[in-house]
Every structure is written in C-alpha cells, then in structure tokens.
Amino acid sequence: METTWAHQLREAGLRVTRPRLSVLSVLADHPHADADAIVTGAREQHPSLSPQAVYGVLKAFVAAGIARRIEPAGAPALFELRVGDNHHHLVCRSCGAVADVDCAVGAAPCLSPSDTAGFVVDEAEVVFWGLCSNCRAGDRRVAGAAAPAQVGQHHNRGGAGA
Amino acid sequence: METTWAHQLREAGLRVTRPRLSVLSVLADHPHADADAIVTGAREQHPSLSPQAVYGVLKAFVAAGIARRIEPAGAPALFELRVGDNHHHLVCRSCGAVADVDCAVGAAPCLSPSDTAGFVVDEAEVVFWGLCSNCRAGDRRVAGAAAPAQVGQHHNRGGAGA
DNA sequence: GCTGCTTTCTTGACTGAGTCAAGAAAGCGA
DNA sequence: TCGCTTTCTTGACTCAGTCAAGAAAGCAGC
Known part of the structure; x- marks a missing residue:
C-alpha cells in the first residue's frame, strides 16, 4: 500500500517522507477529514508529527493535485484524495x-x-x-x-x- | 429609504437602531460585503460603530431572515440582503x-x-x-x-x- | 413628553484555524 | 556515502469571529 503512495508522491514530484505517507493513509481511511483529524490520525504512525507539518503536507498535496480541499461554510477545511x-x-x-x-x-x-x-x-x-x-x-x-x-x-x- | 429599513426591522421584530440602519444601507449598496467592509461602510454614517456591534447586527439579521450569509471557500463570510x-x-x-x-x-x-x-x-x-x-x-x-x-x-x- | 424595562451597543479579552519564519533533520541523486 | 535541496519542528503571529459585562438607547405605557 505505502509503496503505492510513495509512487504517487514521486509521480507528483514530491519527496517521499514519513509524514506524507501517514497523511495519505489517514486520508485514504477518512475521506473527508479535517486538518485536526489528520494530525490525530497521522500521529498513530508518526507520534512526533506537528500540526504545522500537516498543514504543509496538505498544502503540497493540494498544489500537486493529489488532494482536494473542500470548505463547507462554518466548518474547518476538509481534505479528500478523490480528485479529477x-x-x-x-x-x-x-x-x-x-x-x-x-x-x-x-x-x-x-x-x-x-x-x-x-x-x-x-x-x-x-x-x-x-x-x-x-x-x-x-x-x-x-x-x-x-x-x-x-x-x-x-x-x-x-x-x-x- | 431608511423608513423602509425601519419598517423591515420592525416587521422582523427587531428594534430600529442607528447601527442596524447603517448596516442595512451598506448591504443595499454592496450586495456581497464582508463584515469588515460593512464596518467600514457603516462608519460613514455612524463613526463610533464597533466591529462587534456589526457582528451582532449581522447575526440578528440572519436569524431574522433579513440577510443571508455566504461563505466562499478561503474568504471571510459575505452578507447579502437577497433572501428567500x-x-x-x-x-x-x-x-x-x-x-x-x-x-x-x-x-x-x-x-x-x-x-x-x-x-x-x-x-x-x-x-x-x-x-x-x-x-x-x-x-x-x-x-x-x-x-x-x-x-x-x-x-x-x-x-x-x- | 417622561419613566422604566428590555434590547442593543461598546469595550476588551479570548478561541480556533491557519500562516510565516528560522533552524534542524531527512530524502534523493551522484 | 556525500552534499545539496526539500521538508519537518518549534514557536510566534494573524485574522475572523465569539463571549461577557456594563453602559447606552429604543419602545410601550402613562
């Protein structure tokens, strides 16, 4: 599984790092997670992960077209892998x-x-x-x-x- | 003009106050203004108006059905009078x-x-x-x-x- | 027009989501 | 394995919006 993620990251021109793989696997499990839920989820695999790192990772994913950001009114932003x-x-x-x-x-x-x-x-x-x-x-x-x-x-x- | 606003406010069960009239007239002029723009605009008629008052007024308007709140992703909330x-x-x-x-x-x-x-x-x-x-x-x-x-x-x- | 009750506004502190910046750590190509 | 570049960690900060308490203003009744 992670091999697939790693591949996808490289395809997108991004480096393969533990935080990124963790975030990807959380997104795969929770298709509409907010940043906070992603931090919590990703910490199961990478306990020292900081919220700022997650913001950075998510921003990189969105920029690379791997993830999509949705912002329902009145709620924090949610992220999903389903793009395109x-x-x-x-x-x-x-x-x-x-x-x-x-x-x-x-x-x-x-x-x-x-x-x-x-x-x-x-x-x-x-x-x-x-x-x-x-x-x-x-x-x-x-x-x-x-x-x-x-x-x-x-x-x-x-x-x-x- | 303001008479109309006053009437609308009373219809909605709200008291007629200067801040509310100012906000209404700003909304009429700027159909999709954000809270900040409304504060700025309303201060032309009521210089001492505080941002919190505007938030309160807008909340009252939305609750009363006079205004509608829209929240485009990534931007502060906008307000408009067109409802219904x-x-x-x-x-x-x-x-x-x-x-x-x-x-x-x-x-x-x-x-x-x-x-x-x-x-x-x-x-x-x-x-x-x-x-x-x-x-x-x-x-x-x-x-x-x-x-x-x-x-x-x-x-x-x-x-x-x- | 005045009185008194209730709503609304002002002031100021606070929360939560998200950003910015600098230095440390880790990934990748040679 | 080395060295460069990207990414992560830490910590401070911004911005939109909320909450609370006391002061001011609006409205109904007289």
Missing part, C-alpha cells in the same frame, strides 16, 4: 458528516449558470445541505443540538449518477 | 468579486443529487468559480498567477459585475 472527477458533497447540518455525490444532473450540468454576468466559469462547486440518516433518527430527541461536529466517516460514492 | 429565492453565486478566483445567478438549470434543479446517500437534502448551495471580466482582461498580463489562490482581499465590490 467533478463530484460534489452532501453535508449534514447536524453532525457535519460529508458524503460524496457524483455530478448532480447529467454531464457537467452545474457548469451552466443561467447568466454568467461576464464571468468565465471553470468550476461549479455544489454543496447539498441536509440531515444524514443518523441525525434524522437522533434529531427527534436531540432537536438541534449536535454541533457541526467533525467529519463523519460515512462516505459513499454515489453510483455514477451522471 | 434560491439563487447562487459566481465567485472570481482572482479578485473575489461575487455576482448573483438565478437558479441554474430551471426550477429547483440542484436539489436533485444523483444519490443522496441516505441524506435528506433541504438546500443546495452552488458556487461557480471562474474569472470575472475585469480579471480576464488583466490576467493576460499576469498570466499563470491567479492560481486557486486565496480569493484575495481585494474585493471589488460595486455592483458585483452583474
């Missing part, structure tokens, strides 16, 4: 869980705003807000509680709706 | 300018992800990233710059392109 396909996200208002959705309405649907106001659009980012199945069940009791907690691991690739 | 219609936004990667777009593909298109992964979706938020006409003109000189960089502080507000 134009997929979107479902975010739970209650627990902050994030799930992937393949492009919403057909081919590259979202790239067609009705009026571009002179903009040249190169990407459409869609966030679907709602409640995940867990919170729907729980929310009847808790009603509104549960802060924008972190990163449900629940992800599920939608079956290529497009 | 499900419109979306065009954001310029280079200067951070924001323009409104009416709902993208017909009726309430975006509310139909291909696979909801168990989520109950109640809102779809769409952000179109690209370059505004100003930056396209300028960018030919600056070339490669304007990477997925961070939505600089320069907002060019003003009528937001449109």
Whole structure:
C-alpha cells in the first residue's frame, strides 16, 4: 500500500517522507477529514508529527493535485484524495458528516449558470445541505443540538449518477 | 429609504437602531460585503460603530431572515440582503468579486443529487468559480498567477459585475 | 413628553484555524 | 556515502469571529 503512495508522491514530484505517507493513509481511511483529524490520525504512525507539518503536507498535496480541499461554510477545511472527477458533497447540518455525490444532473450540468454576468466559469462547486440518516433518527430527541461536529466517516460514492 | 429599513426591522421584530440602519444601507449598496467592509461602510454614517456591534447586527439579521450569509471557500463570510429565492453565486478566483445567478438549470434543479446517500437534502448551495471580466482582461498580463489562490482581499465590490 | 424595562451597543479579552519564519533533520541523486 | 535541496519542528503571529459585562438607547405605557 505505502509503496503505492510513495509512487504517487514521486509521480507528483514530491519527496517521499514519513509524514506524507501517514497523511495519505489517514486520508485514504477518512475521506473527508479535517486538518485536526489528520494530525490525530497521522500521529498513530508518526507520534512526533506537528500540526504545522500537516498543514504543509496538505498544502503540497493540494498544489500537486493529489488532494482536494473542500470548505463547507462554518466548518474547518476538509481534505479528500478523490480528485479529477467533478463530484460534489452532501453535508449534514447536524453532525457535519460529508458524503460524496457524483455530478448532480447529467454531464457537467452545474457548469451552466443561467447568466454568467461576464464571468468565465471553470468550476461549479455544489454543496447539498441536509440531515444524514443518523441525525434524522437522533434529531427527534436531540432537536438541534449536535454541533457541526467533525467529519463523519460515512462516505459513499454515489453510483455514477451522471 | 431608511423608513423602509425601519419598517423591515420592525416587521422582523427587531428594534430600529442607528447601527442596524447603517448596516442595512451598506448591504443595499454592496450586495456581497464582508463584515469588515460593512464596518467600514457603516462608519460613514455612524463613526463610533464597533466591529462587534456589526457582528451582532449581522447575526440578528440572519436569524431574522433579513440577510443571508455566504461563505466562499478561503474568504471571510459575505452578507447579502437577497433572501428567500434560491439563487447562487459566481465567485472570481482572482479578485473575489461575487455576482448573483438565478437558479441554474430551471426550477429547483440542484436539489436533485444523483444519490443522496441516505441524506435528506433541504438546500443546495452552488458556487461557480471562474474569472470575472475585469480579471480576464488583466490576467493576460499576469498570466499563470491567479492560481486557486486565496480569493484575495481585494474585493471589488460595486455592483458585483452583474 | 417622561419613566422604566428590555434590547442593543461598546469595550476588551479570548478561541480556533491557519500562516510565516528560522533552524534542524531527512530524502534523493551522484 | 556525500552534499545539496526539500521538508519537518518549534514557536510566534494573524485574522475572523465569539463571549461577557456594563453602559447606552429604543419602545410601550402613562
């Protein structure tokens, strides 16, 4: 496994280091982890890892196109390895869980705003807000509680709706 | 004009105060202003206004449904008075300018992800990233710059392109 | 128009996410 | 294995936004 990561890093012109491999494996396990969760996870393999190193690693990954940064309103940035396909996200208002959705309405649907106001659009980012199945069940009791907690691991690739 | 604002505030069950009227008029002039810009603008009418007061006012407005808060990735939150219609936004990667777009593909298109992964979706938020006409003109000189960089502080507000 | 209660604003301290910089450590090519 | 370059560690810092307590202002009733 790590051999694969190492290969990917080299492909991207990055050096292969323990922190980077740790971060990659955390991202593979937790597809929508925030920086803090990544630090925690990566420390299992590399206990001395500093948060700043993780920020640096993530920035390098994003710059190299290995990872993608998503920033749901009101929550810290999340990172995912799935890049290159134009997929979107479902975010739970209650627990902050994030799930992937393949492009919403057909081919590259979202790239067609009705009026571009002179903009040249190169990407459409869609966030679907709602409640995940867990919170729907729980929310009847808790009603509104549960802060924008972190990163449900629940992800599920939608079956290529497009 | 201000009479209208006052009326709207009362309708929403809020007291009519100078800070609130100032913020409302700034929002009317600058449809996608961030908190800082609002403070600056509102101080023209109310020089002693504190940033915290503005945060409080904005929070009250959002809670009352008078204003809406939008948070493009990598930029401070923006506020707009246009609420109640499900419109979306065009954001310029280079200067951070924001323009409104009416709902993208017909009726309430975006509310139909291909696979909801168990989520109950109640809102779809769409952000179109690209370059505004100003930056396209300028960018030919600056070339490669304007990477997925961070939505600089320069907002060019003003009528937001449109 | 005045009084008193309640909401709102001002002041100041604080939190959390993320950045910047300098020196130490580690990776890679020869 | 050597030496150069990149990356990591440590620590200070910025910026957006929140929290709390007391002062000021708005509104309803008289």
